[in-house]
Every structure is written in structure tokens, then in C-alpha cells.
Amino acid sequence: MEATRNEALEAWMDEHGYKSNSLAEAVNRALEQLTGRAGGLDGSSVRDWKAGRVKWPKSATRKALEAVTGLPATALGFVPRGRTLSAPAALQEDPGMKRRTLVAGIAAAAAAPGTSTRHIGMSDVERLQRRFAEVIASDHRYGGQVGIEQRAAALADEALNLQNAGSATQRVRSNLYACAASFRSSAMWAAIDGRRYSDAKTHMREAQALAEMSGDQAIKFRIWSHAGAMYRHIGRPGEAFAANDVARNLHITRRDPMFASLGLARQAAIHGAAQERAGTRRAFDQAQDALQRADPYDYRPVWLLAFYDEAELHSLALSAHLALGDYATAEFHAHRCLSTLRPHMRRSHAITTTRLAHAQLAQGDLEAATVTAMQVPADAATQHARVSRMLQEFGAALRARAPRSSTAQTWTEHTRDAWKATV
Structure with missing residues (x-):
């Protein structure tokens, strides 16, 4: 028996501008979101649907297709196994009228009982x-x-x-x-x-x-920029550069200097992790220039407005110069960050204070470094993974430099007494 074409699906694709390959790609992305595994559909899979050779796709595929279209599979002309498709009413021969009738039928099916x-x-x-x-x-x-x-x-x-x-x-x-x-x-x-x-x-x-x-450029930027930061934190600067470059090459960075500035500031931090001094300085200067050019009245997403400013720029420079071993410059950027950091940035304050303590310790100023480290709130010191690890490294470095000093003893007592209530 010759298969009956799925004219409802064809009409939906025509209405929404999908070709077989583009619909297959969209469903594959939805499948990966639903199942955690990439879909294996291609244009021929969709052509089988349109030709009626596949009347009822597999369960996961149906759910993914419904996620893409916003319609139940039955409204798209698919027929559950064991059922038959009722004969459609005669359609006008005019192609435009035929398409409009099918689209109207899809809408009616979507509003039918049970949907x-x-x-x-x-x-x-x-x-x-x-x-x-x-x-x-x-x-x-x-x-x-x-x-x-x-x-x-x-x-x-x-x-x-x-x-x-x-x-x-x-x-x-x-x-x-x-x-x-x-x-x-x-x-x-x-x-x-x-x-x-x-x-x-x-x-x-x-x-x-x-x-x-x-299709949102701003959120694409955020995700790829975060990916660059992730690879920098785990010590893979090559992949960090590649991910951050994806963010920096989005056209939103050409339209808005603030996005360009953030991309460059994170590029500076990656240069620092890669031990590239000239690249660090160049990227920081470019990031600072772009930030100064950004119009403060332009519309921007809440996640960007909530954290990126001059303080964050100096925070990223601090990270870069610590990695380079340029501790005096790192200390300079730490003070600049702390002087402009907004009050709600409690996590950033704890991270910057901890990094400042490291920069002071590396320059041999043990007492000032210890006083700085003791300013980190106990909850951040014990509950924030990055801060906790950096403070553990600080204590180990302090004891290695002056194992029997009163400063090392002060730090040991502080970690024992001030933190034990939060552990």
C-alpha cells in the first residue's frame, strides 16, 4: 500500500521556513537537551516523515519534535500505531488555499480535547x-x-x-x-x-x-566566555583562548564596547595563565579603553550589569599578574578593585581579598598578608570552594616561609577559632 504524504507536517514546515535539513538539526538539538545524547537525524529522516514512510516516530524523537514546533505529534499529521488516519475532506486545488486549510487544521488539532x-x-x-x-x-x-x-x-x-x-x-x-x-x-x-x-x-x-x-547573542557570549574562564581555572589556556575567542568574535562585541571590554579583560587573564606578559598588558589596555567608550545608558542584560565594571576589570588583571608572578602589580590591581567594588559583590570581595593576601605574602610582607587574609569572612573561607582552597594554599605558603613565627601561629589560631563554628 502506498504511503500517504504527511501534508500537515509539510504545511507547518512551509509556514515556518524549515527545510528537511534545518528541521533535522533543530530536532537533534532538542533531543540532546532532552536525553543528554546528540540526535542522529538528517534530512532523509525528515523526508521519510513527509513522505509518510514513518507514521509515528520514536518516543524521544516525538518529544523533541514537539519541543521544536510547540504542537503535539498528532497535530503534525503523525498517526499513533494501531490507528488509521480518517479521510480528509476534499481540498481546493489552489495551492495557497490548500496550505492555509492545512495550517488551520493544525491549529484546530492543537486545540482539540486532550491537548x-x-x-x-x-x-x-x-x-x-x-x-x-x-x-x-x-x-x-x-x-x-x-x-x-x-x-x-x-x-x-x-x-x-x-x-x-x-x-x-x-x-x-x-x-x-x-x-x-x-x-x-x-x-x-x-x-x-x-x-x-x-x-x-x-x-x-x-x-x-x-x-x-x-538566537540570543548576549547569552551566547556569556556561555562561551564562561567556558573560557572554566578552561583557565583548570589550567588549559589553549582551550581557554579558543572558547573566549568564540565569545569575542560574536557581532555583539562590535555593537557594544562593554561586551568587547569583558571579552578582552578575560583574554588578559588567560594571557596571564599562559605566562604571556605582553599579551596581558595589551589586552588589559584594550579592555580599559573599550570600557571607557561604553555608553552607560545602553540596554544590557541583567547578568552583565550586575557584575562587570571597573572593579571586575581590575579583578581579572589581579588574577593575570598573580599568575605571572608580578606581585607588586597584582597588589595594585587588588587595591583598585576593592576601592570600587559594589557592596553586593560579597563573593568577589572575598576572592579579591584572598588574592591580595597572596600578593603581599609573595613580596615578603607576612604580617600585612596575614591581617588581610583574616579579613575574609568565615562563611566564604569555609563554604566557597575557590576561596577555601586559596586560603589553604596561603596557610601552607606562610608556614613554609616562617614555620615557627608568631605570624604563622596567629594564622593557625584564626583558622581554628574563627572558622570552626561555620564548618
């Missing part, structure tokens, strides 16, 4: 954006916590679930993907900040797929 009729709008997107702002605030206050990572990942899933909760315009769907990508990128950063790099890579892959579906 969702809720309308998803920008108010849903705005609600998610407010939750995203709350995640950002928690990150700057506490940083690196598993709870922040889990909350952000759950909100990413919530944003994705809305794709299947009802009808929505393409603009709303793109914004939902952008929200999901934003939450995943926050989960990724929390894992990086907590030194849970395997988890960070998983979040990164999911965030990248969602960002591609959203």
Missing part, C-alpha cells in the same frame, strides 16, 4: 527573567554553592516545559529558549565557581544548544 490550549506570552517570559535576577543576586552573595546550581538547572527545565504548555508566538519561544540558556549558564558558572568542573561541562553543552535555538 493544551493555554497561551504562553511575554508575561511568562518576564516572570522567568525575574527569577533569573534572583539567581544572579544569590550568586554574587554566596557563589559556587550546589544549591544555586540546582536551582538554576531546575528553572532552566521550567522554561523548557513552557514550550509544551500551550501555544506561543515565535518571539515568545525564542525568549523561552534564551531564558533556559540563561539559567543553564548560571548553573554552569556555579559549578565552575565551586570547582565542580565535570558538572560545569554538562551544563555548558546544554546551555550552548539552548542558546543556538534562542
Whole structure:
């Protein structure tokens, strides 16, 4: 028996500008998001659907297709196994009329009993954006916590679930993907900040797929820039440069000097990790120049406005010069950072103070370094993975320099007494 063409699917693809290959790519990305494994569909798979040779795709594939289209599989002309497709009413021969009738049929099927009729709008997107702002605030206050990572990942899933909760315009769907990508990128950063790099890579892959579906340049920048920071932290500067270059080559960096500045500032930190002094200085100078050119009244996403400014620029320079062993310059950037750091940046304050203590210790100023290190709040010292590790390294370096000194004894007593209540 000759297969019946799936005219409903063809009409949806025509209406939304999809070819067989582009729809296969979109479904593959959705499959990876749903299952954690890349999909293996290609243009021939979609052509089999259109030709009616595949009447009911596999369960995971159907869910991915529904995530892309926002419609149930039955509304797209697929027929569950064991059922037959009722004969359609006669259609006008005019191709335009035929297409419009099919599109109307899809909409009617989507609203049929047993399917969702809720309308998803920008108010849903705005609600998610407010939750995203709350995640950002928690990150700057506490940083690196598993709870922040889990909350952000759950909100990413919530944003994705809305794709299947009802009808929505393409603009709303793109914004939902952008929200999901934003939450995943926050989960990724929390894992990086907590030194849970395997988890960070998983979040990164999911965030990248969602960002591609959203088409949002700002969130693509954030994800690739975070990837560069991750590889820098784990000591792989080559991959850090490659990831950061993806962020820096997005056209948003040409449109907005603030994005360009952040990309260059992180490039300076990577140059420092790679022991490239000239590259560090050049990238820092370029980042500073771009930041000065940025219009403070331009619209920017909340995650960028919440943290990137002159203080963060000096923080990244501090990291670079510590890695280079240029401790006097590192101390200069630490003081510049602390003098301009906004009050809500508690995590950044703890990191910068710890790095300042390292720079002072490396210059032989043991007492000043110890006083500085003792200023790090106990909760950050014991609960933030990066700060905790840096302070452990500080104590080891202090004892190696002056094992029997009163300064080393003071530090030992401080870590024993001031921190034990929070451990």
C-alpha cells in the first residue's frame, strides 16, 4: 500500500521556513537537551516523515519534535500505531488555499480535547527573567554553592516545559529558549565557581544548544566566555583562548564596547595563565579603553550589569599578574578593585581579598598578608570552594616561609577559632 504524504507536517514546515535539513538539526538539538545524547537525524529522516514512510516516530524523537514546533505529534499529521488516519475532506486545488486549510487544521488539532490550549506570552517570559535576577543576586552573595546550581538547572527545565504548555508566538519561544540558556549558564558558572568542573561541562553543552535555538547573542557570549574562564581555572589556556575567542568574535562585541571590554579583560587573564606578559598588558589596555567608550545608558542584560565594571576589570588583571608572578602589580590591581567594588559583590570581595593576601605574602610582607587574609569572612573561607582552597594554599605558603613565627601561629589560631563554628 502506498504511503500517504504527511501534508500537515509539510504545511507547518512551509509556514515556518524549515527545510528537511534545518528541521533535522533543530530536532537533534532538542533531543540532546532532552536525553543528554546528540540526535542522529538528517534530512532523509525528515523526508521519510513527509513522505509518510514513518507514521509515528520514536518516543524521544516525538518529544523533541514537539519541543521544536510547540504542537503535539498528532497535530503534525503523525498517526499513533494501531490507528488509521480518517479521510480528509476534499481540498481546493489552489495551492495557497490548500496550505492555509492545512495550517488551520493544525491549529484546530492543537486545540482539540486532550491537548493544551493555554497561551504562553511575554508575561511568562518576564516572570522567568525575574527569577533569573534572583539567581544572579544569590550568586554574587554566596557563589559556587550546589544549591544555586540546582536551582538554576531546575528553572532552566521550567522554561523548557513552557514550550509544551500551550501555544506561543515565535518571539515568545525564542525568549523561552534564551531564558533556559540563561539559567543553564548560571548553573554552569556555579559549578565552575565551586570547582565542580565535570558538572560545569554538562551544563555548558546544554546551555550552548539552548542558546543556538534562542538566537540570543548576549547569552551566547556569556556561555562561551564562561567556558573560557572554566578552561583557565583548570589550567588549559589553549582551550581557554579558543572558547573566549568564540565569545569575542560574536557581532555583539562590535555593537557594544562593554561586551568587547569583558571579552578582552578575560583574554588578559588567560594571557596571564599562559605566562604571556605582553599579551596581558595589551589586552588589559584594550579592555580599559573599550570600557571607557561604553555608553552607560545602553540596554544590557541583567547578568552583565550586575557584575562587570571597573572593579571586575581590575579583578581579572589581579588574577593575570598573580599568575605571572608580578606581585607588586597584582597588589595594585587588588587595591583598585576593592576601592570600587559594589557592596553586593560579597563573593568577589572575598576572592579579591584572598588574592591580595597572596600578593603581599609573595613580596615578603607576612604580617600585612596575614591581617588581610583574616579579613575574609568565615562563611566564604569555609563554604566557597575557590576561596577555601586559596586560603589553604596561603596557610601552607606562610608556614613554609616562617614555620615557627608568631605570624604563622596567629594564622593557625584564626583558622581554628574563627572558622570552626561555620564548618
